Each structure stands twice: as C-alpha cells, then as structure tokens.
Amino acid sequence: MKHKIMLIVLTLTVLAGCQSLKNLSPTEVLQNSIEQPDQIQYYGESETKMTLDDDYEAIIKTKEWRNDDKLRVELDDGEHVSVSITNGAETLSYADDSQHAFITDLATGEYSLTEPKDEMDNILEELFETHTVKRVGEETVAKRKTFHLLATPQDDSNETVYDIWIDKQYWVMLKMAFKNEDMHYKMEFTSIDFKPKFDEDIFLLEAPPGYETSTINDSEGKESVSLDQVVEAYGKDFFYFPTNDDFKLTNINREEYGELGSEDSFVEYVFQYEKDGEPFLDLSIYPKEEEEFPFEFEDDYSFEVRDTTITIAEDTMFLSWKESGYVYLLDYYDRDITVQQLEDWIKAMINTS
DSSP states (O other): OHHHHHHHHHHHHHHTOOOOOTTSOHHHHHTOOSOOOSSOEEEEEEEEEEEETTTEEEEEEEEEEEETTEEEEEEEOSSOEEEEEEOSSEEEEEETTOSEEEEEEOTTOTTOOOOHHHHHHHHHHHTTTTEEEEEEEEEEETTEEEEEEEEEESSTTOOOEEEEEEETTTOOEEEEEEEOSSEEEEEEEEEEESSOOOOTTTTOOOOOTTOEEEEEETTTTEEEOOHHHHHHHHOSOOOBOOOOSSOEEEEEEEEEESSTTSTTOEEEEEEEEEETTEEEEEEEEEEOOSSOOTTOOSSSEEEEETTEEEEEOTTSSEEEEEETTEEEEEEEOOTTOOHHHHHHHHHTOBOOO
16 A cells, blocks of 8 residues: 555655764765766666564665666566666566556645756755764775765654765765664665766666556546545545644545455545645545454554544654544654654544534
8 A cells, every 4th residue: 555655655764864964965965066967877786685683684786878868777686586667667576476467646736856966956955853963984886986864863752873985076876884783784785887888778678578558647537525525435534634824735546556346446535734835744534344454553652532542653745543433544744743742633623523
C-alpha cells in the first residue's frame, strides 16, 4: 500500500541524510567551486550491505544508467534482479521472478528526477534540526575526489552517526555508512563514469519478451467528492478533522484500487488538508471489521482518545489506528509537527452526527 511505500521512501531519505552548520547553507558547507553541468550523465555500479540485529544480512548490487531526466536502475540481491526505467513521464518496472511488468504514468510529476546538487541540498536541509555536519576531509571513492562529511547527533534522542562522501564535481553521493544498535549500513560505488556511452535502447520502456505489461495511471481511480457523499457511503459514525486555525480541508478523494467488485478491490476516502497553500495532512479512512490490524506500533508515544489507544512512532511522518470499525491512516508533511499537536488534533476530531 502507499503508506508502506511512503515509510520505505522516508527511511531511505533518513539514511541518506545529514545537516549543515547553522551559520551556513548546506551548499556553502561543501564549498564546491566547480559548477555542475546542466545535464548529468553517468553509469555507475555500487554495493549496499545491511545487517539488522546481527542476524540478517543483505547485500544488494546496483547498476545505474542516468542521462539527464532518464534513469535505469538494476538491483541484484543475489536471488533476483529487478529493473526500473524512467523517462521523466513514465516508469517501467519488472523483476526476473515474474512475467508481469508495470508502467506507471507519473501524471503529477511527483517522482521526477532532481539534479544531484539540488537533491543533496534538500537532504542536508531535511535533517537540519537533528545533526551537526563537519567536513572532515577530501578522499577518493571509485577513483573520484570526494568531500567526506561527518554528521553527528545534536542530542541523545538520536544515536546514529553518518559518514557521507560526495563527488566534488558532480555532487553524486558515492559512499555512505552508518551504524546503530539495530542496523549496520554501507553503500559504496565501486565504479562510476560521468562520460558514458549509452546503448540507444537502454532507456526504452519495453519489458523483456514474454512479459505481460499493465499500465497504472497516477490519477486513475481517483474522484473528488463532497463530505455528503462520504457520509452517504459510510454513514455518520466516522471521524475527520474539521478546518481549524492550524489547517483547512481542501479536498476529499474517493480512491479505488484493484478491479471494482473483485475480492482484492479496495476503496478509501482521502481527506486532504493544506496550510498556507501547501499540502499539510492527508487522512485516509476505510472500513475494517476484522480484529487484526497490521499497522499498529509497539513503542514510542501513546495516548487514549475515545476509548482507543493510538501510538505514534516518531520520525515516520505517518500514523494509523483503528476506531469504531474504521482504519485511519494519517500522513503529515511538516517535520516540525510535534506528537503533542497530533494528539490534540486527533482528540478534536469530529463526526458528522
């Protein structure tokens, strides 16, 4: 589901992150005097090693081809190879353990590629409040000169220290390592060529022979509806956030997944909220009668509301709970939102009765 995908994406962002010195912008921390080309091209090979709780180890070998807004990535985990190809407007993905490929129409442009310098600057800004960054040297990775950055936590609430190596000329992250109680992680490019010669068909959105290809439209299955239409579908026993001093309700989407009427079909209503004209919260609601609930968290911050226990796992940027036969999935986009604010807002939710 999209919320699991969001959690994975968020985790990767955190793993890649660090922060700038407080009196300098992230770009100024790197002190790069070489202008990055308008168009970035490279072919690179890297290896990622992850160890979880000392009893699980994964080694993933990656090949990347990039030509400006086109990108091809091949991941090999030792058992299967998966491929993702994007041309800026659509993405094709498939794996060698399936005969099915998927083309995603990126109608919103949400997943379009960014320049490495912009991406690195965004990453540095993202964790500005949690780590302090020092430039500790200039070292060689994959025969390239790099800036070596050391990011250390500002307080005891975060134990993870990051080492990051960034290409001095092209700003591509060539190496990153961190270690904490739960995970040992290391990603390193073993080779990279910034003046590659590509085969003409390397970025074609074509699956191998014998594969069945399906198209997933980014806006397909979505319909803007009114609150009255949600009440007509669900009755008056669900809760939602009213417009308040902190944010306002701007839209409600009815979203369908799978073939309607089939056993795996799925319908949810997504309440979208904005603050100062920018996306702020998404509240997804769907009925669920079964007792089993797969999204509960086991630790971090918990509170009681309307005879329901809600647990917030900090730094995940989403939370979920089951209440009165409905599942609520809350995605929020501002890292400055506190757990106390979330508790106050959830307690102030209303129903339509």
